[in-house]
Amino acid sequence: MRRFAAVGLLVLALLAAPQPAFAADASYRTLGAANNPDWMAPLADATSLAALSVPGTHETMSIRGGILTQTQENFGDSGGTLARQLTAGIRMIDIRARVNTGDTFTIHHGATYQNANFDDVLAALAAFLAAHPRESVVMRLKQECTGELGSCTDVSGQRGFADIFDAYVSRNPGLFWTPSVNRSAAAATPTLGEIRGRVVLAVVNGPRGGPVERYGLAQFAGWDDGSSTYVQDEYTVPNVGAIATKRDQVRRFLDATRAADPSLMYVNFASGSSLFAQPQQVAGGAFGVQGVNPFLLNYLNQTSAARTGMVMLDFPGSGLIDRIVALNRG
Template sequence: MLKKTWLCLMLLTMLVVPLAGAASAYTSNNWMGEVNGSLSLSSLTIPGTHDSGALYEPVYGTAKNQDLTIAQQLSIGVRYLDIRTRHFKNAFEIHHGAVYQQQNFDSVLNTVISFLNSNPTETVIMSVKEEHTAAENTRSFEATFNAYTSKNPGKWLLTDRVPTLDQARGKIVLLRRFSATQLPKGLDATAWKENTTFTIQNTAANLKIQDYYKVSDKAKKWNDIQSMYNEAKNSNPSWLYINYTSGYKPGIFGIPDIRDTKDYVNPKVLDLFTANTRGRFGISAMDFITSEHASKMIATNF
């Protein structure tokens, strides 16, 4: 009897221990620390936000894109930030269109760098785009950007190739949506097209982006999102896929309704990642992301 009991316990241990060891002990702050560092960033599923700094609006539904601050976004696992900057008096203000978002680029960078210093296994892919009308400057947008990066040069990875996670850990990877003369300066996304799905094929990196944002047909928007997820999951892992789930309904006199698209799309994104628990889905750039969205995306990496 004792021998049988001992054998049963041994068999149970053999079954349980490998399963326990297979579980990834990550949190939303350090989930990349559990990912194989030799993998390219293009091989991952990465939660992100569209117009990451857009927290304020003069009229409901017209300019706000997030409920969470950038610090809160990072804490729930967001690793792609879409930063829109107005060039004003040789500095960058955060804008959504004409609407000043009551913060500047220094505050964004301080938040991101502080997070990376506390979580050195992580990286943040940062899209930087010029927004609204430049005014009262004595230098180029690129020169002002250089002034920012020179404050913390060790925290930036300005490679024009999609890096591995180990190469990017602890750093900001630039996705550049502004022209530059000093190259390489980040992943070159200056050939960004408006309101469609498109590819950018550079010598060093290939990108595919879905950014249908004037959403007159919500069913089409969702089909475009799904198509990108399916392609990212089943295609060449060297391509970087960026899938903007965001958009707005064009209203009377061109007034946008941002929440109309979000209310339709965000529950569908959640359902998709509830059903698809493993695989490579690229970057999702969302409006009004939640911790539930982010956690389900992150889980597909394990």
């Protein structure tokens, strides 16, 4: 029994202390050095959203909870972190919401509240798009709480998730591209000219995956938990050694995106984690294993990728953001 107790204490100690990860560089933990607030502005109105190379963030608001839950650099609570990401050039965001009292959404990563509410998200988006009206932001919205161990539990006695979301849309007229927030009819993939100054809802996912109602883009009707036809999200990386497998999954999906019909939109999650491979390690590398972010930057620098699609990143660096944005300039 003492031996098992000692092992348990060792595991707890390892989890409590930050584990080795590669130092910040152009690919990792340097988002604050990126400045691309108007990169969509010069692109032709006729350009399809699907044809773009778009830097995004996985668990966009997750800056709290320690090494197992933090996925982004901390630029402030409420909307501060999102605002800085948008200025850096991030144009697809991943928002995870808990149903809270008063028919509201609070932002969570699992059980951890991220010191932000959905109103903060919408306010940051509205302010940015008012200042940069030729830009657009794509949002994936997910009902976060499953009620299971390690997750959160929605507050009982509230309206349904879709009804609460509809109320937010009504209180923020003109913020969302209207065809994407019609819960009964999914939208075709738009052109930039249709969505400038607006938020495009790509999908609303339920707590265990699967789309909620018919919000978003028709192409993502099959977006479930993990990967689907147009989404690579192999998020379980069981240990540091398995980061190599995740790198290969990201690369192969990039290659598929480059070869695919440019009218189809692809979403490639570069993120991953587990108890023994924390988000920072998967992104930046650890114990001599190259992380996904430096691998991705090197790969994009060495290939002639026509487009990346939407690339969802943990702890992105300025060089990686800049490289993805630059692909839109040919």
